[in-house]
Amino acid sequence: MTAPLTVIGTPVSPYVRKVLAVLELKGLPYRLDPLVPFLGNDEFTRLSPLRSIPVLIDGDLVLTDSTVICEYLDEAHPGTATMPRAIADRARARWAEEFADTRLGDVLLWGVFAPAITRPGLFKTDRDDAALARVVAEDLPGVMDVLEALAPGAGFLTGSLGTADLAIAVHFANLRWSRVPADLGRWPRAAAWIAHIEATAPLARLNALSERAMTVRYPGRAALFAEFDIPLVDAGVTGREARRGPMTTI
Ligand SMILES: N[C@@H](CCC(=O)N[C@@H](CS)C(=O)NCC(=O)O)C(=O)O
Incomplete structure (x- = not known):
C-alpha cells in the first residue's frame, strides 16, 4: 500500500490552505502535520531548507513552495484540473x-x-x-x-x-x-x-477549521482536526522554541 500524501503546515497559513484546498478539490486523501511556522525542529529544516510551510511529502519526494506543490499535484493527478489546459x-x-x-x-x-x-x-x-x-x-x-x-x-x-x-x-x-x-x-x-x-x-471548510485552530491549544488540537475528518501524522516536526529562518522578515 502506498503511503498517503503528507502536508506539513498549519492551515492558518494561507499558503497551506491553498495546497489543502487543491488536495480537497481533487479528492486526494492526505494527512497533516499542522506545524506552526517558526516552530519547526532540525528535521523540519532538513525537509524545508527555507523553513517555510507548506511542505508536501509524497513517498521519497519532498516539495516546498505552494506553487510548486500545486503544479505537481495537478500534473500527477490531472482528474479534476486545477490549472487551465489552454x-x-x-x-x-x-x-x-x-x-x-x-x-x-x-x-x-x-x-x-x-x-x-x-x-x-x-x-x-x-x-x-x-x-x-x-x-x-x-x-x-x-x-x-x-x-x-x-x-x-x-x-x-x-x-x-x-x-x-x-x-x-x-x-x-x-x-x-x-x-x-x-x-x-x-x-x-x-x-x-x-x-x-x-x-x-473546500475553502469554506478549511477557513472554518483554521479560524478555530487559531484559538485551540495543543491538547484540543487532535479533536478539532478529527471533527473536520483530517487525520494527523503520528509524530510531527514541532520544536520547542520559535526560531527565525533564512527568509523570515518578521
Ligand atoms: N512562497 C512560499 C511562501 C510560504 C510562506 O511564506 N510560508 C510562511 C507561513 S504563512 C512561512 O512558513 N514562513 C516562515 C518564515 O518566514 O521563516 C509558498 O508559496 O509556499
Missing part, C-alpha cells in the same frame, strides 16, 4: 497566482496578519494598530485595484475553480482574522469574486 489561460492563471503569493502576501500576510497576530503570539511583540491602519490605507488599495481589474464578471478566473482563484482568496480570511478595519466595498467585482471562491466547499 496555454494562454495557463499563463494568465500563473500570473494571478504569482501576484497573490508575492504582492498579496507582502501586504496582507507580512504587512497585516504577521504583525497583528503571528509576531505578538510567537515573538511577544506589541501589536501596533496605527502601523496596521497605515498598511490598510496605503498598500491595500493598490492591491485591490489589480484584483478589481483581474476579477471575472462571474464564476472563476479561467472557468472552473482553480489554484489561482484559491491563491488569491486565501489571504482575505487572514485579513479578517487580523481584526483591522478594511472595507472592500470600493472594489465590488473583486469582493464578489473573493466571496464566491470563499463559498466553495
